[in-house]
Amino acid sequence: MHAWLTDQIAEGFAATFRIGDTLYDHRSPYQHIRVVTNAHFGRMLVLDDAVQTTERDEHYYHESLAHLALCAHPRPRRVLIIGGGDGGLLKEVLRHPVERVIMVEIDAEVIAISRRFLPAVCRGAFEDARAAVRIDDGIRFVAEAREAFDVILVDSPDPKGPALGLYSGDFYDGLRARLAPAGVLAVQSGSPLFQADLLRTIRALMASRWPVVRTALVTVPTYPGGLWSLTLATSGADPAAISAHVLGAQIAGMHLRYYSPALHHAAFEVAAAVVAEIEQGAPHARAGSTLP
């Protein structure tokens, strides 16, 4: 008999992974942390039964969130990451000629475990002199910090428990205060299929604070349903309207595996129909209710 991990994102759907070895299994003060292996995805980081990242497909999510946002800013120097303890997002941000990246992660154990078991995901990121890690509550950080950031990435967990604060007006007020003029905010905004309420909530929080709000849909094979939304907000240029030439110059020499200028434009185009359905209360919207 084999053990299976069931990542049940909604009442009616789950992705299930057969577990090979369990390399780590411990409850931190914040969550149940596991590192397991799977024949297809290699080592997997699992928090509270939800797959966060894997050796084999981490680039789909991390490249998308990092480069959609950083390429949408003309010259990103200072970057803030809320969450992202596995270091994959930090690694992607550091491919750009940034000056300073602050990563605020609430659970030090996630960072320690990722450095130990997932070196391919966080490769070199935590050792980079431009990176600073703060073990802190992201909500408190944005409320109390004083500096401004060109790009802020929110790698938020599912909306439950303490993470609910990441879906509040207070948090978004803090993000707005920390974002430099023409800065770009990018937030993982959940599955458009199963978490339509989450996506709608985030878009509404943004729309009352920034003139430009754009959702992109990308593929993340290990996230249930494979289709994932990332939503950007800015007072600067429309992220969906930046030319392929400009985007290509920003990633020149990076040898990325998923993100490309064509992917950038397609991700926003694909989202348009889905967002329209969700905001009109069409089928996708009725399918899942995730916020309390």
Place this chain on the structure above:
Amino acid sequence: MHAWLTDQIAEGFAATFRIGDTLYDHRSPYQHIRVVTNAHFGRMLVLDDAVQTTERDEHYYHESLAHLALCAHPRPRRVLIIGGGDGGLLKEVLRHPVERVIMVEIDAEVIAISRRFLPAVCRGAFEDARAAVRIDDGIRFVAEAREAFDVILVDSPDPKGPALGLYSGDFYDGLRARLAPAGVLAVQSGSPLFQADLLRTIRALMASRWPVVRTALVTVPTYPGGLWSLTLATSGADPAAISAHVLGAQIAGMHLRYYSPALHHAAFEVAAAVVAEIEQGAPHARAGSTLP
């Protein structure tokens, strides 16, 4: 207690759907056919435990396979579909100003059931005067037919049982004989994550018969892992190199929900890294072996 449908694509991974109602459940001479409902995806057509299509996400697969191929041909007039009994692909092909579409489906029961239970998927397709349905073995049809087609779409099932012939040199010889000069062949080539051998086999069958072989990766939420490959072959222009302007003109006025010129280019770009890994025997390739 609720019944769950488990679509286990490989030893280590499955997508699972909670079944609401079972509307149809019968074994045809060829396969186990079910129509069930799911809270997120509406009515689902299930063949031998594999989800074929659903009311809510059918457009991801059908728009991709149809329009990637038809937009890659300068003027598609005559189209052949092998398989595709649910009619979704036929519906998409008929959006173009084609003269004649022949659909060759081996299992008449799939067509009857789709017309009865999935009218949204096959909407109007079977009633269109340009469409002709043949209940026949696709392998025999391409071997015996005499006419030529501008575009051939192969909506093949998983490689097992009688469908194994769809992955043979004889079948591809038949496809080559039926394809008009500069015609475009497009084949669903499986999950790049779990069926790497299948994708590699199809690419090799094509590469020995056509000078241009291009794989595209698209999202299909209800297919396990969400990431799916479609592979095109032609002696004509490179499908990946057609301008957005030309592609846009071909789909003008169609009001598609997934396919777009940007998606067309991104799908080929995203595939490049994955195909390179698979053909070099890198991690994705080792992950799954599906052909006997």
